[in-house]
Amino acid sequence: MNVVTPFEGIGASVRRKEDVRFLSGRGQYTDDINRPGQAHAWILRSQHAHARIQGIDTAAAAAMPGVVAIYTSADLAAIGGLPCGWQIHNKDGSPMAEPKHPVLAEGKVRHVGDPIAVVIAETRAQARDAAEAIIVDFEVLPAVSQTTAALAADAPRVHDDVAGNLCYDWHIGDKGAVDAAFAAAAHRVVFETTNQRLVPNAMEPRCAVGDYDTTTGEHTLFTTSQNPHVIRLLMGAFVLQIPEAKLRVVAPDVGGGFGSKIYHYAEEAIVTWAAAKLGRAVKWTADRTEAFMSDAHGRDHVTRAELALDKEGTFLGLRVLTHANMGAYLSTFAPCVPTYLYATLLAGVYSTPAIYAEVKAVFTHTVPVDAYRGAGRPEATYLLERLVDVAAKQCGFDRVKLRRRNFIATDAFPYQTPVALQYDSGDYFSTLDQALKTADWAGFEARRAEARMRGKLRGIGISTYLEACGIAPSAVVGSLGARAGLYEVGVIRVHPTGSVTVLTGAHSHGQGHETTFAQLVADKLGVPIANVDIVHGDTAKVPFGMGTYGSRSLAVGGSAMDKAMDKIIAKAKRIAAHLMEASVEDVEFERGTFRVAGTDKTKTLTDVSLAAYVPHNYPIDEIEPGLEETAFYDPKNFTYPGGCHIAEVEIEMETGRVSMVNFTAVDDVGRVINPMIVEGQVQGGVAQGIGQALLEACVYDQDGQLMSGSMMDYTMPRADDLAPVSVATHTTLCTHNPLGVKGCGEVGAIGSPPAVINAVVDALRDYGVEHIEMPATAPKIWSIIHGKSV
């Protein structure tokens, strides 16, 4: 008997179903998996940013204890390079440069950490011991690590066949209209900034276990992935040429991704290939040092932006030139990040009528860069929200009024921006008003004065942002260069006694899908969440899926489930009509109960499911037995969460140290399924945004050596670096998906960095500072306060 309490459906802060296993140490992460007969891999990586490999001598290493095999690129001649999933076209219509990304370095290494050889041994320590005994004859070559330096005429080439290290030179928008806007403008504001490179640093290092069944020829890969079906597709079709039916990819519990576990990595192909070659399972687990030099990094833009305003402050035009660092090779989705996930967001929440953006993507001798929480949208938001503050200051406008003046009107939706997107809904005035009130913006000057008495400089900053997520309509992204569709798959399997198994192509690695998705089923089918099992992460169980990234799981994956539930209800109504001897048109369904309209004749979902599986009294000629439906949902548009973030900081004048004292987020993420989980997602995203604003930077020296190659030098936010984060939501519904949801996974990381930097700049207003680059570290601020160079 299915009985639903009203607290388990949409809108309830249900405690998470997955938590007890994680809290008891019974999570099952990839490194927790051990296969019989398993050997261990260690990857020998380049310590040079750029070098020619003149020879590799593995003889001594091969004789070391426990060594099973050593492979280099020579052994992998038959397998393909790592594919790129998105092709950008240049301004002239020609395709981007797409150099081969070999699984193991072929002839040259191009960044510190580039894999050269793999040692497989009985234990991990033995494999590492032997890897050190491999002798590589390097001819060290000059390297280039900085984005703009890579374009210099005399810069070392990353790939011999890519002139000027230019991957693509792309643009969007109406250049003529922008030029005209600037010609007519009363104010022209120029802002230049760097959005620094970050290391995602999910707490679980990447891991891959390859296994091979010699009797069936079936390959299995257990991997730390956000999208196992995508890995199966990319690795099977492009790298190892294994048909889907013979390749199973499992992404079990995954300890955070933030984008870094979307991509197909070399180690996945290596262990899968080696397991078949050796006829035994092979495990590779990264240590954190390897993660720093082999996980895709994020951000790394250098940008010049110009804003044209009329004399009242109305935005007339925006011109942007961005250089984006791709690293040494193209990671899976790298090319789309600084283009379609960035430049299309440059309207933000403003009705700027003319926008033109150029993006030059360059290769450097650094780790590949790809999507990291927010992916392009934090870069766009940071640029805009800093630019608006700079404009307010230079032109003498109030920074809140200037924003409000330029907001897209609440009745202007759907709103077509000049950079391709069409926003379906939003209400930027309400989120702004609510945030100003929660943060007590009006009372700030008293707090500033009080802090000054304590020797602290206090500042407040605001960001009114928008993002595009819930990616994405397949036909649209296909026309923009995506080499995949971006729909999602949901299967609803109602069992004979009415419990439900959901198979979803979305993958949960912290998002709480096992709870939120069960709530969708509880809400619609009336099945208690305890009786709803969410299955994900295994290509052998789930028909297909595009995975979890871009805040898409609920908007796209949830919508697929909703669509499948509609099919279930439609079929079940026909069965119920038969059982109740009524016409199907007269059968109503609500949360688990079928009723003949206007009567007290009812059947439960369990009555129907039982009949469907035990079809004794059943319209067997008209309806197939069973109660299971599959839906593929392809979204009609992106979703557009937005909101307002307000940060309050204090600076210790003697040391330049910045402390977060308050953070307020008011976000419109569409319909909220589980408020507790939404708050947690926003808090976590804000922490990463504060990390970018104040703490984190991936630093390469000029020669391509990684200076921040461990947590000793890369500042991860700790509990005492952060302040409580106040989270509230103000909902406008998404108009084009059945759930009205927009997505909440990235808003925190997108909206917060400019709010924090705006607060830091505000705190330093007496020092004539217009801008401070991220991260706003103590030495940088001290040098401003004390008029010194850093």
Next chain:
Amino acid sequence: MYDFAYHKPASVADAVKLLAADPDAKPISGGHTLLPALKHRLNKPSALVDLSGIAEMKGIRREGNSLIIGALTKHVEVAKSDVVKAAIPALAYMASHIGDNQVRNRGTIGGSVSNNDPAADYPAAVLGLGATIHTSKRKIAADDFFQGMFTTALEEGEILVAIEFPIPEKAGYAKLKNPASRYVMAGAFISKGPAGLRVAINGAGPCVFRQSDMEAALGRNWSADAVAGVKQSADGLNSDIHGSAEYRAHLVTVMAKRAVAAAG
């Protein structure tokens, strides 16, 4: 890590014998400096001699005007010791702020001082209090002990057994942590007592050092303002992605000021 043999002697004499017999062996106590280095394969000892079973290297006791702390004493034990809190509260304060709780539960004073990491805390207390190092074969004054980055007066096979701190009239410690590693960016341990007036600076340079200009200034006028006027030269100080030598030089003055204020 490379593999190594493991020994766990029960006496200082046995430990010395083991180390003498194998010049590539290394002593280990809490392991919180050595093991991270071994994990990164920065070091290849043939054997580790685990000192943690040696009773004579343990314990905290007060003897007249001295506080004697056994080398194996963990940071948490110093931090929580009523004896230390009564005799040298600044030392207990320092110990309670080394690393994190888990580091303090394993790391030892002897390990920290023997290792002489420029960004470690304890060397500043040893130098700033004018302590005496008791080893397996002699006593060494703090002023002679710290010789450079990761270098001390300890000879091969010589074991730090205990540290004798003269009890000062007043002492204070302040530091700013590196935001990433949480080691010391710049710190100052300042004391006035039987060992004289001493200002020891850690974190900022390649090795803990005494700031004699500040000592002179405090000699004239014991106050935070007195050190506030003393500028540390940036020459020879550390410079890295977390801060220039100039910034660290500035921090030296700020931390010294705070340490004096803390000392009262």
Next chain:
Amino acid sequence: MPQVTLTVNGKTHTVEVEGRTLLVELLREKLRLTGTHVGCDTSQCGACVVHIDGNSVKSCTTLAVMADGASVTTIEGLAAADGTLHPMQEAFREYHALQCGFCTPGMVMSAVDLVAKNPQGLSEQEIREGLEGNLCRCTGYHNIVKAIAAAQDVMHGKRTSIAAAAE
């Protein structure tokens, strides 16, 4: 090879290890107690925290041989034998103090020790500072701090249950 005898979650084991075997490797690979995780190699993230003789330590920075004769508690041994969660585990669930779950075992073990060693009670700021040895990339710590504050009330007998503390 050296032999280590230690008690883990109340059960005594004698295991052969290499000198270089870390305690976390012994737990994960020899005893298959995979709840204790490894998230870094610089002794900073705290995903590997276990208790040795009642004190929280980083099992990635402890040699297995150094735990000879010790009593070790891992996350698997924290709940009661009947599966009843420890108040800290219960609080983490109630306050949504975990997302991906990877840092969680170490975070919980650190938090239990932190609270146990501070019977006077900890302020929010003291809890934040007490978590210096544990990194979480998902939650922003906000809910972890709240959970620990609630759990300490129960652990110190000021409230009877996490649910009561939540009100």
